Amino acid sequence: MTAITLCLTAGFAGLVAIGFPFAIAIALCVTAALLVADIEPAFLAQSVISGAQSFSLLAIPLFMLAGGLMTAGGLSQRLVDFAGTLVRHRTGGLAMVAVLSALIFSAISGSAPATTAAIGSILIPAMARAGYDRAFAASIAVSAGVLGPLIPPSIAFVIWGIVAEQSIGRLFLSGIVPGLALAAGLLVMCWVHAKRNRVPKLPRATLAETWSAFHRGKWALLSPAIVLGGIYGGVFTPTEAAAISCLYALIIGLFVERQLTWRGLPDIFAEAMKTSAIVCAIIAVSTGFGILVAQEQVATRFAAWMAANIGEKWLALAILNIAFFLLAAVMDELAIVVILGPMLIAIANRFGVDPIHFGAIIVTNVAIGMAAPPIGYCLFIGMAISGLSLARISRAIWPQILVMLAVLFLTTYIPEFALMLQPKGR
Amino acid sequence: MTHALGAVARVAAALTRASIVVVAALMLAALCWQVLVRYVFASPSIWSEELAVLMFSWTVMGGLALGVREGWHVRLTLLPEALPRGARIWAERATDLVTAALGGFLAWSGLRFYDITAGSVSAAIGYPIEVLNAMAPVAGALMALFGLERAIRPGGALPPPPQGDPAA
Numbered sequence: 001m002t003a004i005t006l007c008l009t010a011g012f013a014g015l016v017a018i019g020f021p022f023a024i025a026i027a028l029c030v031t032a033a034l035l036v037a038d039i040e041p042a043f044l045a046q047s048v049i050s051g052a053q054s055f056s057l058l059a060i061p062l063f064m065l066a067g068g069l070m071t072a073g074g075l076s077q078r079l080v081d082f083a084g085t086l087v088r089h090r091t092g093g094l095a096m097v098a099v100l101s102a103l104i105f106s107a108i109s110g111s112a113p114a115t116t117a118a119i120g121s122i123l124i125p126a127m128a129r130a131g132y133d134r135a136f137a138a139s140i141a142v143s144a145g146v147l148g149p150l151i152p153p154s155i156a157f158v159i160w161g162i163v164a165e166q167s168i169g170r171l172f173l174s175g176i177v178p179g180l181a182l183a184a185g186l187l188v189m190c191w192v193h194a195k196r197n198r199v200p201k202l203p204r205a206t207l208a209e210t211w212s213a214f215h216r217g218k219w220a221l222l223s224p225a226i227v228l229g230g231i232y233g234g235v236f237t238p239t240e241a242a243a244i245s246c247l248y249a250l251i252i253g254l255f256v257e258r259q260l261t262w263r264g265l266p267d268i269f270a271e272a273m274k275t276s277a278i279v280c281a282i283i284a285v286s287t288g289f290g291i292l293v294a295q296e297q298v299a300t301r302f303a304a305w306m307a308a309n310i311g312e313k314w315l316a317l318a319i320l321n322i323a324f325f326l327l328a329a330v331m332d333e334l335a336i337v338v339i340l341g342p343m344l345i346a347i348a349n350r351f352g353v354d355p356i357h358f359g360a361i362i363v364t365n366v367a368i369g370m371a372a373p374p375i376g377y378c379l380f381i382g383m384a385i386s387g388l389s390l391a392r393i394s395r396a397i398w399p400q401i402l403v404m405l406a407v408l409f410l411t412t413y414i415p416e417f418a419l420m421l422q423p424k425g426r
Numbered sequence: 427m428t429h430a431l432g433a434v435a436r437v438a439a440a441l442t443r444a445s446i447v448v449v450a451a452l453m454l455a456a457l458c459w460q461v462l463v464r465y466v467f468a469s470p471s472i473w474s475e476e477l478a479v480l481m482f483s484w485t486v487m488g489g490l491a492l493g494v495r496e497g498w499h500v501r502l503t504l505l506p507e508a509l510p511r512g513a514r515i516w517a518e519r520a521t522d523l524v525t526a527a528l529g530g531f532l533a534w535s536g537l538r539f540y541d542i543t544a545g546s547v548s549a550a551i552g553y554p555i556e557v558l559n560a561m562a563p564v565a566g567a568l569m570a571l572f573g574l575e576r577a578i579r580p581g582g583a584l585p586p587p588p589q590g591d592p593a594a
Binding site for chain 1: 443444446447450451453454457458460461465475478479482483485486487488489490492493494496498499500501502503504505506517518521524525528531532534535536538539540542558559561562563566
C-alpha cells in the first residue's frame with residue numbers, strides 16, 4: 001500500500017471517526033497526499049474549483065430552493081388539503097394523506113428532508129390530534145419523506161448521474177416504480193396501523209369540498225407537471241427545470257397566493273444554499289480525492305479483489321446493499337455516494353450491472369439511509385417536528401424500514417422493476 | 427485579540443452569507459433567462475450558463491467556509507460526544523485549529539493556482555479567469571479565519587449543554 005493510498009483510506013477513516021466533518025476530512029486527506037507525494041499544491045485549489053463547476057450540480061440548490069419557496073408560499077398546505085379530500089375517509093386515511101402529499105411534493109422538490117419537513121410540519125400534529133400514536137405519525141412522515149429521492153426530480157439521482165456520468169433523465173425514470181411501490185407499501189402500513197389501533201375515520205369529503213380543494217391546490221398540482229413535462233418533453237434540462245420550478249413557486253407565492261414576501265426571500269434563499277452547500281462542498285472537495293483514488297487504482301483493485309473472492313453477482317449486490325445500510329448508520333448517505341462512487345462504479349462494471357439499474361439500487365439505498373436509525377437525516381426532522389426522542393421514532397419506524405428493504409430487494413434482483421419505464425432502444 | 431477576531435469573523439460571515447444569497451439570485455435569474463430566450467425569442471443565450479455556473483461556484487466555496495463558522499458541515503460525532511464536556515471542548519478546539527490550517531493551505535494553494543492561470547479568460551463570456559480562481563484563496567482565508575475564531579472562542583465553540591430533554 002503506497003503512502004497516498006494510506007492517506008486516502010486509513011487517513012480518511014481516522015479523521016472522520018474522530019469527528020472531522022466529511023468535507024474537511026477529504027480535503028485534509030488530499031492535502032496530506034499532495035505533501036507526501038510532492039505533488040504541486042495548486043492541485044487542491046484546482047480540483048475544488050473544478051468540482052464546483054458542474055452545470056448539473058446547479059439542480060441541487062435550485063430544487064432545494066423550489067421546495068423552500070413552495071412550503072413558505074403555502075403550496076404544501078394546499079397539496080395536503082387536496083390529498084386529504086381524496087383519502088381521509090379511509091381506514092388510516094390521514095396517514096395516507098401524508099404518503100400521497102409526499103408523493104406529489106417529491107415531484108417538486110426532489111429532496112427527502114424538504115419533503116419530510118413540508119409534509120411533517122402539517123400532518124404530524126394533525127395526525128396526533130386525530131388519534132394516531134405520535135411516534136407512528138412522525139415515522140410515517142419520515143418514511144414518506146424518503147419518496148423525495150426516488151420520485152423524479154431527485155437530487156440523489158442528480159448526484160449519482162454526475163458521479164457515474166450517466167443520463168440524469170434516464171436515472172430519474174428508474175426511480176419511479178420503486179418510489180410508487182414504496183408509496184403503496186406505506187399506504188398498507190397506514191391501513192394496518194389504523195385498523196390495529198382503532199383510529200377513528202374522518203368524514204368523507206363531499207364532491208364540492210374535493211373540487212374546492214382541487215381548485216385551491218391547482219397551482220401546487222401544476223408544478224410537478226411543469227417540471228416533469230418540461231424535462232421529458234425535451235423543453236429543458238433537469239437543471240433548467242429546477243430554475244423554472246423556483247420561478248414558478250416565486251410567482252405563485254408572491255403574486256397569486258401572496259403568502260411569500262420580498263423581505264422573507266433572503267432567508268429562504270440562505271437556507272436553501274446552506275443545505276445545498278452541505279452536499280455540494282463534499283462533492284467539490286471529492287474531485288481531487290477521486291482523481292487520486294483513480295491514480296492509485298484503489299477502486300479498480302478493490303473491485304478486482306471482490307470479483308476474485310465473491311464471483312456471484314447476486315452475492316456481490318447483497319454485500320453492497322448490506323455494506324451501504326451499515327455504513328449509512330454512521331455516515332451521511334450522499335457522502336457515501338460521492339466518496340465511494342468510483343469504487344461502487346468499478347464493482348458494478350466488474351459484475352456487469354446495468355449502470356442505470358445500479359443507479360436505482362444506489363438511490364434506493366440512499367433513500368433508506370435517510371430514514372433509518374440512528375442518523376437518518378429525515379429522522380432528525382421528524383424528531384424536531386414531533387418533539388419525540390430518537391428512540392421512540394426509531395421503534396415506530398422499523399415496520400416502514402422493512403417495507404423499504406423489500407423495495408430494495410425488488411429493485412436489486414429484478415432489473416425490470418427499475419428499468420421498465422426506460423425508453424425503448426436505449 | 428479574541429474579541430477583535432470575533433468581530434472580524436462576524437462581519438466576514440455576514441458578508442459571505444449576503445454574497446451567497448445575491449449570487450444565488452443571479453444564478454436563478456441567469457437560468458430562467460436562458461430558458462426564456464431559447465423558447466420565447468428562439469435565440470439561445472451564450473453567456474447565461476457560464477454565469478450561472480460561476481455564481482454557483484461561489485455558493486459552494488463560500489458555503490464551504492461559512493459551514494466551518496456555523497458548524498453545519500456533516501460529521502460523525504459518536505466519538506467526540508463520548509468525551510466529557512471539558513475534553514470535548516479541547517477536542518473541538520483542536521479540530522477547528524486543524525481546519526484553520528487547512529484553510530491556510532487552501533488559500534496558499536489557491537494563490538499558486540491563481541498565478542498559474544492568470545491572464546486566461548472564460549470560454550463564453552470572456553471574463554478574466556482570475557474571478558473564478560480567486561474563490562479558492564478567498565474561501566481558504568475565510569476558513570482559516572472562521573476555524574481560528576472558533577478555536578480561540580472563550581468557552582469553546584460547543585453549544586451550551588441541554589437543559590434536560592423534554593422530548594425523551
